[in-house]
Amino acid sequence: MSSTRTFIVVGGGLAGAKTAEALRAKDFDGSIILLSEEDHLPYERPPLSKEHFAGKKALADFIVHRGDWYRDHHVDLRLGTAATALDLAAHTVTLPDGSTLSYDKLALATGSRSRRPPISGSDAAGVHYLRTVDESDALIEAVGEHGRLVVIxxxxxxxxxxxxxRERGADVTLVEAAEVPLSGSIGPEIGTVFAELHREHGVHLHLAAKVEEILVEHGRATGVRLGDGTVLPADAVLVAVGAAPNIELAEQAGLDVDGGGVLVDAGLQSSDPDVVAVGDIAAHLHPRLGTRIRVEHWANALNQPAVAAATMLGHTAHYDNLPYFFTDQFDLGMEYVGYAPHDSYDRVIVRGDYATREFIAFWLDSGNRVLAGMNVNIWDVTDQIKQLVSSSAPVDPDRLADPAVPLVDVSG
Incomplete structure (x- = not known):
């Protein structure tokens, strides 16, 4: 290393590891220190609820880099090491033992954690949360192949x-406060598709339901009691009611934050010019959408680091990728691109067949502009959907709904 500068990355998930990678790819030759609270090599999180939980992938299959990559690229990876405080004026990071590290530039990639609602019994043994591979493994072991799982x-x-x-053979019950799953993220129109999918595969759904308490015997959860008195027996209970961004370090240090994240500009720079934020915690001004957004999606953790690294190096860069996420459940695979909060769209247009679950859904505003699109079991159309969202041009809803009309010819 020829440079005397030190860049520190706080957070050992995908965003943190990719930030270190991007710095080296952009020829930064100073010191890089990557602090990871977990003892595992940085890894991707989508498999925790997908392929890993289904028994199709081991941790080694979804780590970001092998251990020798950090050595070969001179990245000082410190596992099991959390940052406990930041001093922006002194340019230091405090470690659990009280020692400090000095930095020239700092990247915050602290991610998010599972929300823990105030439910009676939620701290008992047998109650699980899912954010780490260790938590995924513990839940897999608790449920087994034929256990009873209640998901809140x-x-x-x-x-x-x-x-x-369910695919592993477990008896699964889902409890949801809303009348339709996913109504807060994609709306009730398409959320119904996922409800029907799960019912068809033997999952029990309790919708518009209130969880009164998690039942506990001898210190261990045995089930869930709903507000109407229904008791759902369980060998394991998963509480999955969303995530909270880990912004405490930033907030205590005096960076500008709001309840949803660390406020950053289009280049992911925070209110301190020597600090960037990336991934789940970054509430950034999106130059293409013209608003500030924060999304907890794998694609942000994967793609934002290149922009964060450029900003740390003093280059001009803007993160303007459209939000993107995907899911695979039973025989349904889908991709979603765009941004259509539940209060922003006017209607949903569907092209294709609900019954066979092969369709594309489009979220339109009142001016017939496409805000977002979701392709379900239809592939190789994401780029076309991106073009519709990016163009901000009105479309003809009838042509948009007609599978015989190419997506490039749906203008209004």
């Missing part, structure tokens, strides 16, 4: 775990 929350994590556990 029918969001993406709850549905994916439910599908994976």
């Amino acid at each position: 929350g029918a969001g993406w994590i709850g549905l994916e775990v439910g599908a994976s556990a």
